Amino acid sequence: MDVSQTFGHITSWEASPLFTPSRKSITLPPHDQKPAATRTSGSIILADANSFFAACERVFDPTLIGVPLVVLSNNDGCVVARSAEAKPIIPMGVPWYQVREMASERGVVARSSNYELYGSLSARMMHVMHHYFEHQEVYSIDECFLHSVKPIEDILTISRSMRAAVLQGVGIPVSVGIAPTKTLAKITNHWAKHDNGFNGVCAWDQLPDDVHDEILAQTPVDDVWGVGRRLMRKLVARGILTARDLRDADPIAIRRKFSVLLQRTVLELRGIPCVEDASNALDGFRKQQILCSRMFSRPVVGHTEIRQALSVYVQNACRRLRRQGCLASTVGIFCGVSPYASTQGETSMPYATAQLESPTDDPLVLMKVINEQLVSKVNPRTHYIRAGVILSGLVESRSYHPLEGFEARRDTHNIGSILDTATARFGQYSLGLGYGGIRGSGRKNEETGADWSMRREMLSPRCTTRWDEMPVVTAK
Numbered sequence: 001m002d003v004s005q006t007f008g009h010i011t012s013w014e015a016s017p018l019f020t021p022s023r024k025s026i027t028l029p030p031h032d033q034k035p036a037a038t039r040t041s042g043s044i045i046l047a048d049a050n051s052f053f054a055a056c057e058r059v060f061d062p063t064l065i066g067v068p069l070v071v072l073s074n075n076d077g078c079v080v081a082r083s084a085e086a087k088p089i090i091p092m093g094v095p096w097y098q099v100r101e102m103a104s105e106r107g108v109v110a111r112s113s114n115y116e117l118y119g120s121l122s123a124r125m126m127h128v129m130h131h132y133f134e135h136q137e138v139y140s141i142d143e144c145f146l147h148s149v150k151p152i153e154d155i156l157t158i159s160r161s162m163r164a165a166v167l168q169g170v171g172i173p174v175s176v177g178i179a180p181t182k183t184l185a186k187i188t189n190h191w192a193k194h195d196n197g198f199n200g201v202c203a204w205d206q207l208p209d210d211v212h213d214e215i216l217a218q219t220p221v222d223d224v225w226g227v228g229r230r231l232m233r234k235l236v237a238r239g240i241l242t243a244r245d246l247r248d249a250d251p252i253a254i255r256r257k258f259s260v261l262l263q264r265t266v267l268e269l270r271g272i273p274c275v276e277d278a279s280n281a282l283d284g285f286r287k288q289q290i291l292c293s294r295m296f297s298r299p300v301v302g303h304t305e306i307r308q309a310l311s312v313y314v315q316n317a318c319r320r321l322r323r324q325g326c327l328a329s330t331v332g333i334f335c336g337v338s339p340y341a342s343t344q345g346e347t348s349m350p351y352a353t354a355q356l357e358s359p360t361d362d363p364l365v366l367m368k369v370i371n372e373q374l375v376s377k378v379n380p381r382t383h384y385i386r387a388g389v390i391l392s393g394l395v396e397s398r399s400y401h402p403l404e405g406f407e408a409r410r411d412t413h414n415i416g417s418i419l420d421t422a423t424a425r426f427g428q429y430s431l432g433l434g435y436g437g438i439r440g441s442g443r444k445n446e447e448t449g450a451d452w453s454m455r456r457e458m459l460s461p462r463c464t465t466r467w468d469e470m471p472v473v474t475a476k
């Protein structure tokens with residue numbers, strides 16, 4: 001699942017049309033670090049959760065098991081995830097208000113997206129799987145590539161144990177595809193997930209050649225990892241309709257007509273590994289840019305409320321900056337209008353940035369720069385539906401040693417770490433700077449006291465991250 005494309009507005013794995021994000025990794029909880037294994041040959045094991053968001057909702061609410069379930073985007077706008085039972089009933093991406101009535105008649109249950117819960121369960125799931133194989137690359141919120149040089153029979157046995165351990169320990173069902181390359185592992189995983197005969201674990205090398213051919217012939221070319229819709233049109237025009245057609249295409253001609261990337265895909269489909277690991281959270285991967293943005297529950301006008309929102313976002317961004325041990329050299333803000341508002345002459349405010357005098361991780365310094373240099377660029381009469389803060393030009397805090405007089409403006413009062421400690425103990429937004437500390441009453445409004453905060457009327461409890469939402473189990 002490409003979360004960065006599906007969920008354009010969420011904080012942890014978000015993407016903005018204003019910049020191109022790199023492939024996202026999640027931050028894993030600290031655990032025994034293994035020495036980084038170098039991949040040479042062997043098998044790629046792709047573990048991918050089944051209907052991940054819906055599965056997360058079911059972990060603490062077993063009454064949802066077997067019920068058609070959908071998860072909605074920010075502000076309860078569109079359907080962004082569906083359980084297997086909901087797939088035949090509700091189309092993906094449909095605006096919720098259009099199908100709400102029909103859905104309730106047919107017993108479909110909806111939930112607001114609960115990113116905190118999904119992120120927490122994802123980290124637990126990755127943590128469990130990390131112990132089973134020599135090397136792990138966390139690829140997205142619900143999938144990771146693992147690697148092993150063990151014999152295939154052993155890998156199958158370990159994969160089955162791993163799958164059972166994730167189901168028992170975290171409550172999330174995962175499917176496992178094992179193949180010599182990542183591209184084939186993706187295809188194998190799809191079959192593991194959708195063909196009950198495999199029981200959730202499928203190994204490419206254990207299938208006969210004619211089944212390989214059959215599987216590739218049944219895979220449309222745009223379902224191949226790395227082939228998008230646009231590329232698909234060009235390939236179809238050349239008579240390449242399926243994964244098998246692409247495998248059998250001349251790699252040199254593909255490179256000449258398309259790109260070296262697609263040539264690698266051809267080779268990967270032939271079982272020759274060409275795609276290296278993009279990044280690995282376990283090897284200390286750090287983001288190059290930190291973005292924090294949200295949609296508002298209603299259009300926001302004027303500098304006061306924009307300032308409130310940016311104050312909340314910059315504190316979130318600073319927390320992530322400190323967590324990865326970095327300082328930011330540049331701070332930027334942006335505000336967006338609804339695409340339907342352009343007829344009224346309202347336009348989004350593109351990304352405005354300010355270069356900091358010296359890199360910093362101090363939320364007070366960053367908020368001061370936003371207030372003094374950037375907020376004035378926001379049109380006070382425009383109705384904005386989202387805003388965000390971007391910290392970039394990140395440098396590693398430990399290795400930043402400038403000349404005397406050019407020192408980094410580090411958070412010497414430790415305000416950031418005091419905020420982090422309070423957050424860990426009392427929950428998010430229990431303490432904050434300026435507007436960031438406003439806490440509303442009641443669960444719906446608790447993110448801040450402001451009524452512009454995101455609408456999530458069907459939000460399930462954040463059982464693993466909030467003390468006050470911990471589930472209560474009663475034995476009878």
Ligand SMILES: [Mg+2]
Pocket residue numbers: 001048049050051052142143
């Ligand atoms: Mg998945």
